[in-house]
Amino acid sequence: MDNLFLSLGYMPFISIDWTIIAQLLNTLILFLVLKKLLFGRVKQIIDARQAEVDKMYSDADAAMTEADRLKNLYADSVAGARDEAQRIVADARKTAEDQSEAILDEARTAASNMLAKAESEIASEKKKAVNEIKDEISDIAIMIAEKVVEKEITPADHEKLIADFIDRVGE
Amino acid sequence: MNGPEILFYIPIFGGLPVTETLRNTWIVMAILILLSLWLTSGMKMQGISKKQVVVEQGVKMLYQMVEDTMGKDKLFFAPYIGTLFLFVLFSNLMGMFAMRAPTADLNTTAGLILIYFMLNQYFAIKCHGLAGRLKGFVEPIPVMLPLNIVGEFSTPISMALRLFGNIASGIVITSLIYQALTWVSNLVFGGITAFPVFAVGIPAVLSIYFDVFTDVMQAYIVTMLTMVFLAMAMD
Numbered sequence: 001m002d003n004l005f006l007s008l009g010y011m012p013f014i015s016i017d018w019t020i021i022a023q024l025l026n027t028l029i030l031f032l033v034l035k036k037l038l039f040g041r042v043k044q045i046i047d048a049r050q051a052e053v054d055k056m057y058s059d060a061d062a063a064m065t066e067a068d069r070l071k072n073l074y075a076d077s078v079a080g081a082r083d084e085a086q087r088i089v090a091d092a093r094k095t096a097e098d099q100s101e102a103i104l105d106e107a108r109t110a111a112s113n114m115l116a117k118a119e120s121e122i123a124s125e126k127k128k129a130v131n132e133i134k135d136e137i138s139d140i141a142i143m144i145a146e147k148v149v150e151k152e153i154t155p156a157d158h159e160k161l162i163a164d165f166i167d168r169v170g171e
Numbered sequence: 172m173n174g175p176e177i178l179f180y181i182p183i184f185g186g187l188p189v190t191e192t193l194r195n196t197w198i199v200m201a202i203l204i205l206l207s208l209w210l211t212s213g214m215k216m217q218g219i220s221k222k223q224v225v226v227e228q229g230v231k232m233l234y235q236m237v238e239d240t241m242g243k244d245k246l247f248f249a250p251y252i253g254t255l256f257l258f259v260l261f262s263n264l265m266g267m268f269a270m271r272a273p274t275a276d277l278n279t280t281a282g283l284i285l286i287y288f289m290l291n292q293y294f295a296i297k298c299h300g301l302a303g304r305l306k307g308f309v310e311p312i313p314v315m316l317p318l319n320i321v322g323e324f325s326t327p328i329s330m331a332l333r334l335f336g337n338i339a340s341g342i343v344i345t346s347l348i349y350q351a352l353t354w355v356s357n358l359v360f361g362g363i364t365a366f367p368v369f370a371v372g373i374p375a376v377l378s379i380y381f382d383v384f385t386d387v388m389q390a391y392i393v394t395m396l397t398m399v400f401l402a403m404a405m406d
Contacts, residue, residue: 011174011190013339014277018187023196023273023282030200030258035250038207042230045214045223052216 134166141165172343175276192276199261199273240395241402248401251290255283256394263338263386266345267378274389275339277331284331287397291327295404330396337389341381348374 180186210226237249262273273279296304308319353367360368
């Protein structure tokens with residue numbers, strides 16, 4: 001080497017000189033640079049990603065809780081709706097039954113009223129008819145009797161004859 | 172064995188020598204900074220590239236290791252620990268590219284450990300208070316005072332020397348291997364050629380242990396020790 005390069009000589013193999021200060025400063029400079037350029041930047045990325053992952057996990061947990069909550073809510077709603085539907089159907093059925101019962105009662109009452117009315121009408125008509133016939137027959141009977149018998153009969157006999165006749169006719 | 176070559180002098184304070192060590196340190200720094208810029212370019216939140224997966228995984232591993240070794244409350248050390256590891260690792264591996272490793276210079280390792288020593292003192296006093304810190308020297312029994320004081324300094328000194336010794340010895344051993352292989356070559360093929368036949372290929376295999384393994388190992392060790400002792404001083 002000595003013949004290739006102009007050498008100023010060599011330091012002792014082992015010695016301490018000003019180089020120790022230079023090396024100390026070199027190391028500190030290297031530390032500051034690497035801390036900023038390498039470790040700081042990489043650590044920042046790692047931490048940021050870690051934070052992101054943590055956030056994702058907590059978000060997922062929150063979403064899961066919310067989903068559970070909604071699921072329970074919907075289940076409750078569905079159950080409520082089923083009960084409500086059953087209640088409505090039962091109410092409707094009850095109302096319909098009541099109504100049909102009322103209608104039937106009304107119809108039945110009306111029918112029996114009509115029947116009674118008809119019966120009483122029939123009875124009164126019959127009575128009326130019987131009285132009319134009674135009057136007519138008595139007139140006719142008197143007329144016939146006067147014409148046919150042409151004899152004087154006592155009013156008592158007269159009355160008896162008419163009553164007998166009417167009784168026979170009335171049956 | 173030569174020490175680091177002097178490239179030029181800064182003409183202040185009677186001339187400060189700028190050595191290979193400093194130049195190679197600047198190369199390492201440039202590589203690491205450019206690598207950081209490349210690695211962190213185009214980072215996204217989603218749909219990330221393979222490059223980003225690797226760099227994120229690396230940073231995560233670093234933070235995990237700091238958390239496991241030092242505790243969650245000392246995670247703010249992670250960027251320095253990461254810097255220390257990358258700087259020492261890349262410095263160690265410079266030897267593989269035919270450049271003198273900056274960590275094969277005691278100035279570099281002592282500089283690193285000086286930072287550790289200052290951090291250690293600062294955070295020990297910050298965590299325990301000055302009184303608690305001084306009280307720590309007479310525990311568990313006052314007789315231990317001299318040993319504790321020695322221990323306070325021997326630990327960083329041994330850390331600096333360990334790293335320097337391992338990496339510098341790599342250079343020594345590599346140079347010894349070349350000399351030995353050249354000698355064997357001359358012994359076998361001495362009459363035919365002066366070219367050191369055995370010095371081709373064999374050193375590469377050996378350097379897997381002496382360079383790669385030791386380099387990675389030592390980078391890990393110095394990082395680990397820094398973490399452990401800092402955490403111990405604070406707890």
